[in-house]
Amino acid sequence: MKKVYFSFSFILCLLACAPLLAQTPGSIKGLVTTRDGNPAAFVNVSLKETRKGTVTSEEGTYLLKGIHPGSYTLQVTFVGLQTQEKSVTVNAGQTTTIDFALAESAYQLSEVEVTGNNQVVTLGKAGIAPLDIPQMTGVVNNVVITNQQASRLGDVLKNVSGVSLTQQRGGVAETFSARGYSIGIAGAGGSIFKNGVISNTMGFPEASTLESVEVLKGSSALLYGNTSGGLIINMVTKKPKFNFGGEASMRIGSFGLYKPIIDVYGPIARNLAFRVVGTYEKSNSYRDVVKTERVYVNPSLLYKLGQKTTILLQGDYLKSNLTPDNGIGSLNQNQDAIIPDVPRSRFINTNWAYNHVDQTSGSVNVDHAFNANWKLNVIASAQATKISAYGAGVPNNNVAANGDWTRALSRTGTSEDDYTGQVNLNGKFNTGFVGHQVLVGGDIVGIVSVSNSYTINYGEGRTSYDKINILNPNLYEARTDIPDAIVTTKTTSPSVRNGFYVQDLISLSDKFKLLAGIRWSQQKTVQTTIRNLQTQAETRGTAETKTDAAFSPKVALMYQPTRNTSIFGSYSNNFTINTGLDIYGQVLKPSIIDQFEVGVKNELFGGKIRANLGIYHIVNSNLAQMAPFRADGTPNTDANVKEFTGQTTSDGLEIDFTGNLSKNLYFITGYGYNYMRYTNASPVKGSPIEGERLTNNPAHTANGTIFYTFDLPQLRGLKVGASAFYTGNRFGGNNNTYGQTPAFSRLIPLNGFTTLDLSAGYTYRKVSLLAKVSNLTNTLNYLIHDRYSIMPIPPRQFMATLSYRF
Known part of the structure; x- marks a missing residue:
């Protein structure tokens, strides 16, 4: 009877559960x-x-x-x-x-993958699809980089809406701006990455050999800690392949440019593949005296350890010998900085000036899939950058109105070692009807900077190098000898930053998703060590070791009425580390910057058209500035004594409209508007002038590129293209401060400008030829760093690349 009972019960269970099964x-x-x-x-x-x-x-x-x-x-x-x-x-x-x-x-397939829209932005760490990222992004693919024959990072980023090249620091590095915030070379708060790890970009990274360049606009502190509130940039290098192939190219151009490029990849064994990308560049310049000589090599190995684990080893080496160039200088007239009326080619540094950069990096990237839903990524990397430079110092407000400039020399010997460790765990799972895409991780970045100080022997009885006139170079005879520079001290400045973060993309339904996450970051700036190289005695810097910590939350709600449209609203913040002390002698805390963003993303006609719009509002309500008075009420003259007064507000929008209508035609267009200014400026507290725009932030930027490859029998292989880039009105120089003395404006107003590039090429089987005329209209404008480095943009130039693919 028991057997009959259990058998009957089992049958009833099966019948009851059958609909569920x-x-x-x-x-x-x-x-x-x-x-x-x-x-x-x-x-x-x-x-x-x-x-x-x-x-x-x-x-x-x-x-x-x-x-x-x-x-x-x-x-x-x-x-x-x-x-x-x-x-x-x-x-x-x-x-x-x-x-x-x-x-x-x-x-x-690689030819038509031109906008990167099919790729997940790897800089996001979580492998989230583009429609599920609640912030504006941009990806410039290698096909675009190749078609535009771009060599510098600035050439590539012009294709991203709202991003502009605003400065060239001494002709040896670039500074970019987005949403009112600038990012530069590197450092503990660096916002430029290579393959997801922090990178020093001194000497210009080699863009022509990259697979793509990715941009996350707005705050990304959740993932990377102390980064810019405007954007972060990730340069993605080319990876090994398990099929043999490659390409050899020769690029020539105006001003004696010649640049061979080689790219070879293939299998070494069944589970091991390699890739080597390299280039050599040598050229003169539209700037007198300026020369460039560069070598870049990027080897990599990919090993598949079974079906679930891959190990990627990457390295690169850059040797960049450039002529340092502060542009044409500025005239100091009644304390106003005036752009001199001189030829675009006018060079005011010494004719022997040099800037040598040697940079080596290596990384290991391990990916392991536990199963289809859970994956682990571990990254370790190191980068060493050494710089040796010598030449005239900057013409910083010491060029007379008649053009006379007494030149002093500046000798530089620095190095920077960057170390990164990163662990990311990605997982997908469901809790009932709710789906989760989770990221849990941590990272640590260590940076050790070393700088040397020098004494320069100008000669008996001399306190400067010489005198020149930047308006009339023939007025004085310039010196040509190279004085001895003796190194006296070495200053070592370490810093460490680390953080832990968790993020969850929650699918509440087919139409609603929620992204929520938080990061805890800590940044430690270690007290500097100063060594006297004559006596070998060591002393400590005046600033003591400082540790800052902050939480960085992010929350976003997405409504996706169709599988091709996503409407999002988000809040996030980032933080900036402040230097100096308050009026009571206490170390300043970080400034927290709040960002609000709404937008809509569309993928139309099966992904052939992408139309995105984002609107943002960013407020730094705790702006650290020089305090006008000390705690006892006396006037303060120490720029290191500060207080939180006033704020900056950045409002703007970005529009992307890109498409690849067929294998023959693609286009990229974008527009950005930004209004970054000082707000809540109280003269009593010594805040800046109310409503003044911050320098190096164009009000409007726009970009447009179109390329078409003919497929008709009589024109097959012919390619034509055009690119236009607009940078709007902006200020160079320095922002004013309330009560400044003398009371002259420190701003240098700059008009907007447009450059137009035309390209044409022809491909026959494995051989292709591509030519370009850049700045077709020979437009003249300037990039300004502070009030001294006024660099004319390049004039009309010609460039051509002959390639053989094997």
Whole structure:
């Protein structure tokens, strides 16, 4: 009777549970390959009848989970390609395998992947799809970099809306601006990365050999800690491939430019592949005396340790010998800085001036997939940068109105060592009907900067090098000898920053998603050590070791009425480390900067058109400035004594409209508006002038690029393209301060300008020739650093690249 009872009960359970079992979700997996059998990475795979979709991995594989049993249409889309569809039946609790073979080769696929819209922005760490990132982003693909024949990072970033090149520091480095905030070379608060780790960009990174450049606009403190509130930049280098190939190019251009570029990749063993990218560049310049000679090599190895683990080793070496160049200087007239009326080529440094940069970096990146839902990423990297420079100092407000300038010399010997460790755990899971895409991680960055001080022997009885006239170089005879410079002290400045973060992308339903996360960051600036190199005695710097800590939250709500549209609103913040003391002698705390952003992202016509709009409001309500009075009420004359007074407010919008209508045509357009100014300025507290725009922030920027490749039999292989870039009105120089003495404006107003580039090329089988005329209208304008480095933009130039692909 017991056996009959249990058997009967078991049958009843089966009958009761059968409807539930029948509804157990199934899965679809598969492989997408190109015509030549290579994996097709970053291809969109989705179910036509639902909102479920994914992107293929670098190995071309995909997995769709949580699909209710039934019949569906599975489609594969890629920007610029025709959509492929296959019927599929999903059974309860089972995984169905569906493979696709694209009609294009791997080379053709890379040609049409021009905007990067199919790629997840790797700088985001969490592998989130572009529509699920609640902030404006930009990706410039290698095809765009190649078609525009870009060599510098500034050439690439002109293609990102709202981003502008605002300064060239002494002709040896670039500064970029977005949303009112600037980022420069590097440092503990650096915002420029290479393959996701902090990078020193002194001497100009080699952009022509990059796979892509990624930009996250707005605050990214949640992921990276003390970074700019305007943008962070990630340079992605080319990775090894398991099929043999490559390309050899020769680039020539105006002012004696010649630049060979080589790129070779292929397998070493079944699980081991390599890639070596390198270039040599030598040229003169539109600036008199200025010369460039550079060598760059980027080797890498990719090892597949089984099916779930990959190890990527990357290194690069840059040797950059440049002529330091502070531009044409400025005239000091009644304390106003005036741009001199001189030829664009006028050079005012010594004719022997030099700037030598040697930079070496190495990294290891380990990816391990525990299963389809949980992945671990570990990164370790190191970078060493050494700089040796000598030449005239900056003409900082010491050039007379008649052009006379008494030149002093500046000798530089510095080094910077950067170390990074990073661990990221990504996971996907469900709690009931709610989906989660989680990121948990931590990072640590150590930076050790070393700078040397020198005494310069100008000669008996001399306190300066010589006198020149920047308006009339023939007025005085310039010295040509190189005085001895003796190193006297070495200052070592270490700093460490670390942080821990957690982020969750929560799918509340098919239409609503919530992104929430928080980071705790700590930054320690260690007291400097100063060594006298004559006596070897060591002393400590005046600023004691300082430790700052801050929480950086982020929360965003997304409404996606269709699978191709996302409307988002977000709040996030970042922080800036303040130097100096308050009026009571206490170390200043970090300033917290709040950012609010709303926007809409669209992927139209199967991803062929992307239309994005973002609006932001950023407020630094705790702006640290020089205190007008000390605690006892007496006037303060020490710039290191500060207080939190006034604020800065940045409002603006960004628009992206890009597309790849076919394999033959793509376009990139963008527009940015920014109003970054001082607000709540109280004269009593010594705040800056109310409403004054901050320097080096254009009110308007715009970019547009279009390329078309003919496919008609009589014109097949012919390519034409055009690019236009606009930088609006802005101020150079320095912002004013309340009660400044003398009471002359420190701003240098600059008009907006547009440059136009035209390109044409022809490809026959494996050989291609591409030519470009840049700044076709020969527009003249300037990039200004502070009040001294006034650099004319390049004039009309010609460039051509001959390439052979194998």
